[in-house]
Amino acid sequence: MRYRVDEMTMADLPRIVEIERLAYTTPWPPSAYRRELQENRMAHYIVVRDTWLKPPEPLGAPRDDQHRPFPLSLLPVRVPPAISPEAANIVAFCGLWHMVSEAHITTIAAHPDYRGRGVGELMLSSMIGLAYSEHARYVTLEVRVSNYVAQNLYRKYGFSQTTVRRRYYSDNHEDAFVMSTENITTEAYQERYTELRARLLMRLASDNKPPAPTGDYENLK
Ligand SMILES: CC(C)(COP(=O)(O)OP(=O)(O)OC[C@H]1O[C@@H](n2cnc3c(N)ncnc32)[C@H](O)[C@@H]1OP(=O)(O)O)[C@@H](O)C(=O)NCCC(=O)NCCS
Numbered sequence: 001m002r003y004r005v006d007e008m009t010m011a012d013l014p015r016i017v018e019i020e021r022l023a024y025t026t027p028w029p030p031s032a033y034r035r036e037l038q039e040n041r042m043a044h045y046i047v048v049r050d051t052w053l054k055p056p057e058p059l060g061a062p063r064d065d066q067h068r069p070f071p072l073s074l075l076p077v078r079v080p081p082a083i084s085p086e087a088a089n090i091v092a093f094c095g096l097w098h099m100v101s102e103a104h105i106t107t108i109a110a111h112p113d114y115r116g117r118g119v120g121e122l123m124l125s126s127m128i129g130l131a132y133s134e135h136a137r138y139v140t141l142e143v144r145v146s147n148y149v150a151q152n153l154y155r156k157y158g159f160s161q162t163t164v165r166r167r168y169y170s171d172n173h174e175d176a177f178v179m180s181t182e183n184i185t186t187e188a189y190q191e192r193y194t195e196l197r198a199r200l201l202m203r204l205a206s207d208n209k210p211p212a213p214t215g216d217y218e219n220l221k
Pocket of ligand 1: 023024107108109110111114115116117118119120121122142143144147148149150152153154156
């Protein structure tokens with residue numbers, strides 16, 4: 001399988017922060033992820049790796065543009081946290097909080113170069129799988145009313161709108177739809193889930209598209 005789903009670890013955070021900045025207008029600060037991983041016992045986070053994606057050179061090498069002429073060379077250089085080779089092939093991530101019968105998806109994002117290839121669906125499907133193993137009965141989330149792409153993905157897995165949270169998003173005060181699955185433990189839902197999952201795995205197995213341009217790593221060195 002080209003795409004691999006792993007639990008998120010602290011070593012993954014610099015890469016998560018990079019993808020998050022490309023995906024959201026109000027990204028979480030790295031400290032929020034650190035708290036989620038280290039302190040929140042309800043939280044489960046996963047990453048998707050493209051195992052075909054290899055960094056072009058050891059990460060953390062100094063950048064040419066850091067050798068700046070005097071007097072600029074006296075100014076401090078902001079060096080982003082190094083991304084380990086293990087984290088460099090992460091292309092998407094997702095998380096949920098498990099609260100008794102509910103699994104609430106807190107975040108889901110794919111790198112822009114990896115959208116439209118089933119990776120987002122792989123995360124949602126994995127989260128529903130996780131909800132089953134945690135004995136949750138409903139999967140819920142909030143989504144911007146304008147985010148049709150994400151809403152389409154959720155509807156594919158039987159989510160429907162339950163309510164609206166007015167002015168939920170702090171950047172532009174956009175409303176959020178709260179969406180929820182039906183009871184995922186019913187036979188009907190499990191059948192649907194199993195069928196969608198099988199179709200998805202076949203789709204992902206035939207993804208021969210070359211890894212995204214390594215230019216992405218320019219930002220990570
Ligand atoms: C939402 C997101 C995770 C989807 O990931 P993705 O990898 O592009 O989605 P997939 O390729 O797995 O597509 C799964 C389904 O999503 C929907 N979808 C994906 N791209 C779409 C598009 N361009 N237009 C309409 N629907 C689309 C479809 O229902 C699709 O199923 P299909 O392939 O059977 O048509 C991704 O767009 C993203 O990271 N967006 C930015 C962050 C974000 O908005 N997160 C949601 C917060 S609530």
